[in-house]
Amino acid sequence: MENKKIYTGIIPPIITPLKADRTLDEEGLEKLIEFDLKAGVSGVFTMGSSGEAMMTSREDWKKTLAKTVQCVGDRAKVFCGVIDTSTVRVIENIKEAEQVGAKIVVVTPAFYLQNSCQDEIVRHYEKVAASTSLKVVVYNIPGMTHAPIQPDTIRRIADIDNVVAYKDSCADWESFQRVLFLLEDKDIAVFNGAEELCSAAMIFGAQGCVPGLANFFPKMFVDMYEASQRGDVKEAYRLQKEVWALRKVLSVGKHWMAAMKHIGATMGFGADVASLPVEPLTAEQAAKIDEIVARYQEK
Numbered sequence: 001m002e003n004k005k006i007y008t009g010i011i012p013p014i015i016t017p018l019k020a021d022r023t024l025d026e027e028g029l030e031k032l033i034e035f036d037l038k039a040g041v042s043g044v045f046t047m048g049s050s051g052e053a054m055m056t057s058r059e060d061w062k063k064t065l066a067k068t069v070q071c072v073g074d075r076a077k078v079f080c081g082v083i084d085t086s087t088v089r090v091i092e093n094i095k096e097a098e099q100v101g102a103k104i105v106v107v108t109p110a111f112y113l114q115n116s117c118q119d120e121i122v123r124h125y126e127k128v129a130a131s132t133s134l135k136v137v138v139y140n141i142p143g144m145t146h147a148p149i150q151p152d153t154i155r156r157i158a159d160i161d162n163v164v165a166y167k168d169s170c171a172d173w174e175s176f177q178r179v180l181f182l183l184e185d186k187d188i189a190v191f192n193g194a195e196e197l198c199s200a201a202m203i204f205g206a207q208g209c210v211p212g213l214a215n216f217f218p219k220m221f222v223d224m225y226e227a228s229q230r231g232d233v234k235e236a237y238r239l240q241k242e243v244w245a246l247r248k249v250l251s252v253g254k255h256w257m258a259a260m261k262h263i264g265a266t267m268g269f270g271a272d273v274a275s276l277p278v279e280p281l282t283a284e285q286a287a288k289i290d291e292i293v294a295r296y297q298e299k
Contacts (some may be wrong), residue, residue: 007165007189008207009042010221012077012214013050014066015260017270024060025068028270032215033071035267039218042070043077048106049144049169050212050260053081055275066100079104079137081288085112087124091131104135106167111145118153129160134161141169141193151178158186166208169193173200180205195247199240202228212256213246216263217296220246242296249292253285263288263293 014036025192036044038248046068047053056064065080072078080102082093087110094105107128109121111260138157142148149157154166166183168176171194184205191210192201198209202225214221220239227235249263250256254266257274258281265272273280281289 007077007191009046010040010208010214010218010225011043011077011191011210012036012041012092012218012221013045013048013210013212014068014271015115015215015264016047016051016056016060017264018273018275019260020271020273022273024056024063024067025270026063028264028268029064029067030071030280032264033068035269036215036218037072037076040222041076041218042175043079045079045081045106045167045210047081048079048083048139048210049141050215051081052257052275053083055278060224062100065097065102069101077104078102079106081106081139082178083108083139084110086110087127090124090128090238094128094132094134097195098132098134102134104164105132106137106139107137108139108141108145109147109149111147117149121147121149121153122156125157125160127164129162133162134166136160137165137167138163139167139169141167143169143171151175151182154179155182155186158183158188163165163188165189165191165207167191167193169210171197173197176201176206177204195243196240198243199224199228199236203231203233203236211243212250212260215242215260215269216267216293217246220296246292246296249289252292253281254279259285259289266290266293 019023019025080097082105084090140149187205191208192206193210195211224239249259255278257278261274
């Protein structure tokens with residue numbers, strides 16, 4: 001039986017670089033992937049929230065999965081987002097992802113019906129997992145889905161054979177601690193997706209983190225992971241302080257995605273545009289982000 005806790009390390013949820021006409025920039029995507037892999041990340045998560053999965057065209061969704069799988073090859077793991085509003089649609093997405101070489105898929109709860117009970121969430125994952133031989137990662141991001149997965153529910157889902165990992169993007173430390181305690185005896189990898197909790201999460205036993213800013217500052221997070229693994233709390237704390245300061249960029253402008261795409265554009269990862277209807281930054285907002293980023297830019 002596979003040891004599911006081999007899924008470890010820093011997994012950037014990569015942005016989807018776009019051209020000025022808002023179609024996929026394949027060259028920019030490849031450049032981003034190479035930049036992150038060179039820094040020592042354990043894998044990449046494509047077509048998640050940072051990848052604008054629910055905002056891109058269907059064609060670009062599939063192209064992005066295919067290009068990412070191709071670029072990464074066997075050098076690292078590729079987590080492929082198959083996020084959608086219902087169980088049936090997720091299953092259809094998995095079939096398409098498998099056609100382009102996906103081996104690991106990331107699934108949120110069904111989220112159009114926002115009053116999904118916990119039993120329905122478990123049923124969703126049971127049906128999804130039973131439909132495929134691919135590895136399934138559970139993605140809990142209630143700020144987007146409005147369908148929170150409770151810690152006790154994660155413990156139930158962890159018993160599904162091909163569910164290999166759980167990504168928690170609740171940014172709730174008390175809840176995440178409970179998840180760690182409840183899953184301690186379960187064969188499932190646990191990742192945190194909130195930059196502000198990364199060091200604490202990994203020191204407390206999470207197998208890794210999936211932080212959006214690792215797109216552009218991968219080595220900072222890889223160093224934090226390595227410090228946590230060797231028990232160097234002081235170094236992990238120092239790096240977390242840097243992340244806290246850097247996170248200010250995400251509150252500039254009306255939407256954090258505009259800030260992410262601007263940083264990406266300054267580094268050559270696509271044009272300075274996000275999928276519609278995200279409002280672009282003003283010149284003043286862009287300059288403020290540039291000022292913050294300049295202090296931490298990795299060469």
